[in-house]
Amino acid sequence: MTTFVILLLGFLFGAIIAYANLNKYNVISGMAMLRDFTVAKAILTAIGLGSVLLALEMHFGLTIYHIKPFIATGIMLGGFIFGVGMAILGYCPGTMVISLGQGSLDALAGLVGGLLGGWIFTQLYPSLQGVLGPNWGALSISGLIESPVLFTVVVILFAATLLFIAFKLNTKSENPKDKKWLYAGIALAVLNGIVFLKAGQNRPIGASTSFPYMADSLTCSTANEYFAKIKTPGNWEMIFLLGALLAGFVIAKLRGEFKFTVVHSNWQQYRSSSKASRTIWAFFAGLILIFGARMAGGCTSGHVISGGMQLAVSSLVFGAFVFAGLLLTGKYFYR
Template identity: 55%
Template structure:
């Protein structure tokens, strides 16, 4: 447990360092006014694409690819993007921002818990729209075990993504390199977690929500809870480390404060705290419901899956990005 907690602390620090958890940063991504998240994620995935395949090749780690369940990945990605744009957080950054005192993040967590609870309840009746299930599909499997070719492709694509991150930074014209350092930390941390001598699993966050909600409401005697019990427990400890990290750093930097409204929200939605909290709850609900439909979130699907060249994660990322931008354009319209 201590090791998981420490890994969560490191994850929290990597996110906090470039302010990737802030509402302004993520909502700015939705309106294309801030590319910090895109830059850090692109660099982290690119770096992980180079490191992780060699770990697996040397039998130091194994694949943990999420199955390509078409309906769930597409519909879940759309909902996730909508929730992320409205809320201004993703599952992992929700916990971190809550640790810094963001009240809207705390309410978003409550909304996420109800989203996880409702997903558990309705899952038996919506299974028909989640399929078809194409199984665990990833690049090395597709090219039929041509290891050398796979390594070459992994290095080329990894470098291309890291170059894309620098190109986006050039477009923004910013000199701040904190996004780069956060990207490096995330690109190294995830492969470390993958190691069999460490945790033999990827980083993740969204499973913690239905796990906690189902425990609170006593919905533990069903197939879905039994499926998520182990990863959900792991993610709760992991996120606890991230929350503590955020809280301690906020105190050290004298930045801990109960916050409701942020400049971009006030500029387009006004300064009503009640309105912001209502939307935070709804955003959290939609975010986690979408994540559970897709089987993962920003960290568990896009970051971890991208490093493994998982088709399900690439498709999820595409629909999240499109949905995020469309919702951002409409929702934050002045």
């Protein structure tokens, strides 16, 4: 029953993302080039509304926060590397699986690269401990503000600011009347709120931990310190992503859009029409995407969205460095 519930949650996650095309290579690479703000608008909406929803759940004792520690170098350097990988690959760990379900074979190359990146991180984990720090603990805005009233005001202002930016970005869109990003952002906030509930899964949504978990399982490299640490969340996320994969396939079939694709139009326009080139770059980008995510302890869904909803300092800083890596790569890689 538990496995079915996780699969269902993953399916809903994948369906929401696919509904608004947030998983598409052209959409995510377009964000790196500041040509498409669909993903940014949806994420800002999800974080803003989700922060209010989680604050209400906390107030009524329905959930607890799961703050990721602020391991300084890992958060900042890992976030930047993640942003570079995301710009080149055109997917994040969750959207990569959804796009694979829709026939994007470059996503498969990225997934294989991600598995290798996860395996490499597992092997290097003991020696990286002294490099990733210092560990400043699980810092959050909620923990820094003692007054419940003041915290409520901060959350409302935080949410209002993010929603204002989202709607402002929408005015720059080619089709500002299209509100799929808004509905997807609301749905992601609600889904995260459900997963956070003590009566639910009592955890944040995530994706990148599944990669080293699967890589170690496939290579029988489970007798190590890191695998013991990620075994439970890695298994949960693997089942969750399987549900997202199924959602991507179902949505594509219902729309009549399922198609095996390697080279997308943005890649062809700014890089080349070579399938081999796209495959090699996707593999490399997938590798550094997951390696960066593991350095930082999370990805777009687990850090940026889930962590942002909790006003976690580590997640807010991670998001800033991801954005920096994404934009710099968009500027210099896509010429």
